[in-house]
């Protein structure tokens with residue numbers, strides 16, 4: 472099979488060698504971006520007089536027919552033509568004849584593929600930002616229903632202090648907000664056009680790069696042609712931002728998984744987001760949350776993979792760069808799926824408020840209240856800590872909780888204790904009083920939800 476670049480060759484590789492080098496099996500995902508890039512390049516060739524108006528019209532109608540067929544999944548690709556760029560060039564020539572070969576004037580596959588990737592990530596980063604927003608909306612909705620639902624807050628996975636369930640959910644809201652900011656910020660760098668950098672050195676044709684950038688909706692152009700064709704930072708940033716996002720989802724997934732275990736029973740997942748066991752009839756497994764936790768690994772892998780591909784590459788284009796695509800596609804699929812699943816899982820889950828509340832009574836997470844009580848009455852906090860620690864020890868010995876102690880026992884520990892000690896031991900009251908900025912006091916949580924809502928309604932540039 473004669474290659475489109477076959478002029479200086481006497482022999483062609485064997486089929487299996489061709490297959491090893493080909494990317495068409497996966498880069499066909501870029502078909503629409505590739506044609507969009509070509510249409511802009513074509514308009515520029517006409518504007519600058521590099522091709523005639525008549526030529527432009529014919530090539531354009533050929534490209535538009537190909538785009539139509541691409542949308543209907545009617546294009547036949549072949550490894551004989553290696554990648555999406557050469558496949559489309561061949562299909563264009565089949566469609567309109569040798570004139571199709573003029574489209575590649577003043578262009579290389581190197582600036583072409585980089586342009587495709589920028590267009591692809593622009594579209595998909597916007598989609599990811601939108602899906603993060605939808606998930607945040609679900610969190611807000613759930614949080615609004617559970618401002619006064621209390622559960623133990625943990626450190627070291629040991630019950631620490633009671634908190635509002637809404638406060639816990641909103642912690643994830645703010646993580647996601649930072650994720651969204653990072654993706655939005657990366658758009659500045661995605662929004663640069665490499666088109667017109669040529670193979671590496673620019674071109675002798677009088678091209679207009681600003682014009683193609685503008686047609687493609689990019690804000691600016693790469694300043695340096697070598698950088699333009701070999702930069703993959705924007706993909707790395709996407710993978711890195713996705714890794715952080717997945718890390719957040721994975722932490723949340725971990726909590727969902729143990730919250731719905733028999734040991735916790737804080738929540739129950741809806742049947743539509745759980746699965747059964749083929750052997751044990753009683754099982755209801757949180758597979759989706761587990762998969763999100765597991766898939767986080769592949770996203771980290773994609774990031775590490777591309778960082779490793781890039782680290783030794785001399786300027787400018789090297790075929791190694793063809794390896795940038797599969798991890799990127801895979802990451803988009805993984806992130807999009809995980810965000811959608813998570814939003815549905817949170818929306819449909821049942822919250823066992825009573826079990827959460829009971830858990831706050833059956834522990835010592837009100838011990839800090841007691842120490843604060845003594846400290847507020849003038850005892851140095853370190854001493855108060857010691858007094859309460861001893862009371863906790865006594866309770867453990869006697870198989871009791873702090874609320875079970877009599878006023879006498881409290882007064883034996885410190886004469887500062889009075890009747891009102893029982894009020895402050897109530898976990899609900901303990902949560903309510905945590906009114907410091909960013910704290911879990913119900914009023915503060917309500918304010919935080921309002922703030923989150925107003926952030927969400929502000930349209931970002």
Ligand code: ARG
Pocket residue numbers: 494498554555580581584788790792793794
């Ligand atoms: N399929 C190639 C890639 O994905 C396109 C660029 C090829 N350029 C070249 N000179 N071989 O990177």
